[in-house]
Amino acid sequence: MNSAEPPQSPIGPPDASLTPRYAGIATFARLPCLEDVPRADIAVVGVPFDSGVSYRPGARFGPAHIREASRLLRPYNPAQDVEPFAAQQVADAGDISANPFSLDEAVTRIQTAAEELTADGTRLLTLGGDHTIALPLLRAAARRHGPLAVLHFDAHLDTWDTYFGAPVTHGTPFRRASEEGLIDLTTSLHVGTRGPLYSRQDLRDDERLGFAVISSPEIETEGLPRAIERMLARLGERPVYLSIDIDVLDPAHAPGTGTPEAGGMTSRELLAMIRALRGTRLVGADVVEVAPAYDHAQMTAVAAAHTAYEILSAMTPDHLPVPDDRPRER
Numbered sequence: 001m002n003s004a005e006p007p008q009s010p011i012g013p014p015d016a017s018l019t020p021r022y023a024g025i026a027t028f029a030r031l032p033c034l035e036d037v038p039r040a041d042i043a044v045v046g047v048p049f050d051s052g053v054s055y056r057p058g059a060r061f062g063p064a065h066i067r068e069a070s071r072l073l074r075p076y077n078p079a080q081d082v083e084p085f086a087a088q089q090v091a092d093a094g095d096i097s098a099n100p101f102s103l104d105e106a107v108t109r110i111q112t113a114a115e116e117l118t119a120d121g122t123r124l125l126t127l128g129g130d131h132t133i134a135l136p137l138l139r140a141a142a143r144r145h146g147p148l149a150v151l152h153f154d155a156h157l158d159t160w161d162t163y164f165g166a167p168v169t170h171g172t173p174f175r176r177a178s179e180e181g182l183i184d185l186t187t188s189l190h191v192g193t194r195g196p197l198y199s200r201q202d203l204r205d206d207e208r209l210g211f212a213v214i215s216s217p218e219i220e221t222e223g224l225p226r227a228i229e230r231m232l233a234r235l236g237e238r239p240v241y242l243s244i245d246i247d248v249l250d251p252a253h254a255p256g257t258g259t260p261e262a263g264g265m266t267s268r269e270l271l272a273m274i275r276a277l278r279g280t281r282l283v284g285a286d287v288v289e290v291a292p293a294y295d296h297a298q299m300t301a302v303a304a305a306h307t308a309y310e311i312l313s314a315m316t317p318d319h320l321p322v323p324d325d326r327p328r329e330r
């Protein structure tokens with residue numbers, strides 16, 4: 001931009017007192033499309049891809065389902081005292097088209113698209129899709145930022161080795177990422193893990209691959225403030241990549257997912273932990289594994305949409321205070 005031009009204020013969602021929230025084609029939070037803004041500080045992009053799943057399929061329909069459930073999000077977030085769409089330009093970049101019949105081609109395509117979208121410094125919030133997509137997204141982010149502090153919310157470790165001999169699946173992205181040197185081995189962390197594993201060795205491998213763990217039972221016994229304290233202490237100074245598998249939530253909060261495990265976090269706990277990330281160096285994020293076929297009353301999609309909104313709020317720069325006198329949009 002020519003420095004003589006006045007700075008443009010971000011284009012946000014249309015005023016809901018003029019256009020009902022339920023009208024129009026669904027973009028995330030009714031935000032403008034990327035092609036309709038000069039540039040975006042953050043792009044929300046969908047990856048409708050689920051060819052890497054080990055159990056119930058259907059996360060390819062996740063991005064559309066989350067967008068549909070995000071219509072009710074409002075401009076001001078009191079929990080973080082920010083207006084995420086006014087303080088920065090956020091736009092919906094549509095979907096990355098990933099080949100459902102060639103996993104390798106899909107993974108390459110996702111990485112290329114992520115690199116293109118972030119070439120001018122735009123940060124990405126990606127809506128999945130199954131957890132396989134974290135691998136190409138981490139490859140793109142690590143290329144730009146170096147080894148990342150991966151903060152991974154999930155019922156599962158996702159550091160398993162192979163399924164039926166396949167190295168790239170939704171159960172293996174963080175093992176591949178660790179092997180490739182994409183993650184920082186001293187600051188990465190799983191939160192919310194639980195449930196049966198294949199063997200005790202899974203936990204030893206996971207530790208060797210560079211992850212610390214705050215399990216779901218630990219959150220219950222130690223309490224949320226302690227979990228937040230441990231999370232922030234682990235993250236350190238590295239750029240943070242946040243990956244949220246919606247199955248970190250208890251199936252009572254998020255039934256619409258492919259590999260559900262009992263005994264998970266509440267959405268209240270997850271949202272509180274994301275809010276605590278304000279002020280950390282969040283360089284990218286994803287929300288994955290929303291599978292609408294098993295959802296009811298948009299429960300999972302609403303949880304995912306609010307999760308995404310808290311991430312966008314946590315990514316909002318501090319320097320723009322919320323004006324008290326802004327005309328109120330409802």
Ligand SMILES: N=C(N)NCCCC(=O)O
Nearest residue numbers: 054131156170171259289
């Ligand atoms: N990434 C998710 N959601 N699940 C991984 C589960 C892998 C398995 O079935 O063992």
Ligand SMILES: [Zn+2]
Nearest residue numbers: 155156245247
């Ligand atoms: Zn999972």
Ligand SMILES: [Zn+2]
Nearest residue numbers: 131154158245
């Ligand atoms: Zn996962």
